[in-house]
Amino acid sequence: MSKLEQVLLIEPSNELVFRGPFNEVVTADLKLTNPSDKRVCFKVKTTAPKRYCVRPNSGVIESKGSVTVAVMLQPFDYDPNEKNKHKFMVQTMFAPDGKIDNQEQLWKDVSPDQLMDSKLKCVLDPTGNSSSQSSVVAEEKPNVTGGDSQKRQDEEIRRLKDQINLLKEENSNIKAEEVRLRKVAMSDTVSSTPPPSQRVEVPTSQASALPPYVYLIVALIIGILLGKILL
Structure with missing residues (x-):
């Protein structure tokens, strides 16, 4: 019997990309959509279960429903020389009618020809591109x-x-205020200058007055000249 074709729509469909740095948990989302008219059971498996944490790693998707699975890469020391061969597989089957009491037992009892699966590669991108x-x-x-x-x-x-x-x-x-202040300053300068009528003029006689000792010298010279004439 030929293998059943995967009923779920898986995004991304070929590879899960994890972008570094890898010194902390890096998460990649996996969206599972059920376009059929039946319920579908799913299970997500990985070749490196110690390196990845998957939530939820299994469940039931209702008709026309979808589930987003968070795949978390745990912190590790990245070695560019180490070739990454990690892979994931999304395994599915149509759910039986009625209530599912034990999904774990359901997976154990299912016939291999009823299983559908899709494989995805893991890509590590240390540059974050x-x-x-x-x-x-x-x-x-x-x-x-x-x-x-x-x-x-x-x-x-x-x-x-x-x-x-x-x-x-x-x-x-500012320019208008500067012009106004200049006008006020000029007005104050003009108003502070006394008009000609109020100016104090120094009398000529007072301005030309000589010190007293000059008169004494002149009198002394005249006295000496008169004395010579009289003798």
């Missing part, structure tokens, strides 16, 4: 957020223009 699938998502993001980015830029330009106009207005006010 995107894989091919993630690159598509990263390239689409600018298109989604481009409108918001342009809106923020327009708002920033308007804000800067408003600030420029405000600075121009303040500059004009």
